[in-house]
Amino acid sequence: MYIKNICLSLKKYKFLLNQLISRDFKVKYKRSVLGVLWSLLYPILTMTVMALVFSNIFKFSTPGVNYLVYLLTGLVMFNYFNEASNLAMSSVVANFSLINKIYIPKYIFPISKCLFVGINFLLTLIPLYIIIFITGTPLNIYHLLLPYAFICLFIFTVGMGLILSAVSVFLRDMFYIYGVVMTLWMYITPIMYDIKMISEELQIFFKLNPLYHYINFARRIILYNEVPTPFTFAVCAITAILTLLIGVIVFKKNQDKFIYYI
Numbered sequence: 001m002y003i004k005n006i007c008l009s010l011k012k013y014k015f016l017l018n019q020l021i022s023r024d025f026k027v028k029y030k031r032s033v034l035g036v037l038w039s040l041l042y043p044i045l046t047m048t049v050m051a052l053v054f055s056n057i058f059k060f061s062t063p064g065v066n067y068l069v070y071l072l073t074g075l076v077m078f079n080y081f082n083e084a085s086n087l088a089m090s091s092v093v094a095n096f097s098l099i100n101k102i103y104i105p106k107y108i109f110p111i112s113k114c115l116f117v118g119i120n121f122l123l124t125l126i127p128l129y130i131i132i133f134i135t136g137t138p139l140n141i142y143h144l145l146l147p148y149a150f151i152c153l154f155i156f157t158v159g160m161g162l163i164l165s166a167v168s169v170f171l172r173d174m175f176y177i178y179g180v181v182m183t184l185w186m187y188i189t190p191i192m193y194d195i196k197m198i199s200e201e202l203q204i205f206f207k208l209n210p211l212y213h214y215i216n217f218a219r220r221i222i223l224y225n226e227v228p229t230p231f232t233f234a235v236c237a238i239t240a241i242l243t244l245l246i247g248v249i250v251f252k253k254n255q256d257k258f259i260y261y262i
Contacts, residue, residue: 013108020112021119024087046075050192062194065223066135069128073222074191074215076124077149081157081211082182084117088161089168089178092258099258106255107248110161118154132222142221145228148236149217155240156210162247166254189215210239 050071062070088110092099095109132139168174189211195203206212213235220226 013105016104017108017112017115020109021116024113024116050075066137068131069135069137070219070223071192072128072131073218074189076121076128077153077215077218078186078189078191078211079124080117080121081153084114084157085160085164086178086182087113087117089164090175092165092169106258107162107251110165111158114154114158114161137223138225140221140225142225142227145221146218148233149214152236152240153214156214156243159240159243159245159247162251166251169258185211191215210243213239
């Protein structure tokens with residue numbers, strides 16, 4: 001019921017939501033010569049550096065598929081979660097001046113950050129598909145299923161954003177702790193390496209990571225021309241919805257106290 005109320009409020013405050021997203025774009029690309037083009041160049045430049053390091057120095061490879069496409073697929077999805085969750089975490093604290101003056105549904109702030117970064121994420125799909133074409137990776141009809149993984153990733157990120165934004169109001173150390181957590185999270189997510197390089201015992205632990213399943217869903221389609229298994233479909237949906245529900249509960253329970261701690 002509360003999620004339904006959130007959706008109705010987002011519709012009611014659509015203008016404010018648009019203004020918040022527009023403001024974020026202006027701030028991010030202010031005085032930037034290339035502007036939005038950075039959304040296209042950044043993943044390619046990052047991929048190039050990581051590919052040179054991990055394929056040439058550490059000799060990482062992905063037998064049977066192109067390593068660049070493998071790397072960039074994981075990179076664009078993980079980068080979305082990383083940037084969106086970080087911005088969502090500070091969104092309530094950063095907008096204290098608005099919260100203190102007028103009534104605004106507080107959850108609109110972390111959600112606006114996830115949507116803002118989501119637009120950038122859609123732009124990063126352009127260099128991904130450019131690399132797919134350049135490397136000769138075949139396209140297939142299963143690409144139409146990719147939005148399922150992207151939507152699940154978005155829902156999961158919104159859930160995490162609600163949790164983090166609520167916790168950070170009471171515990172400012174969270175801004176520093178989460179940076180360490182994300183560094184660890186990046187290494188336990190098979191972005192630059194194949195999970196088959198890890199022992200089967202450890203693979204069980206790595207597969208507890210929801211990001212693994214979202215990225216694996218996309219890779220099965222893009223690289224292996226396969227429809228993900230029903231289990232993968234279910235895991236993606238369950239982890240996303242469960243995280244969102246936890247995020248909504250945590251945020252709703254604590255939002256009335258924010259004014260005393262911000």
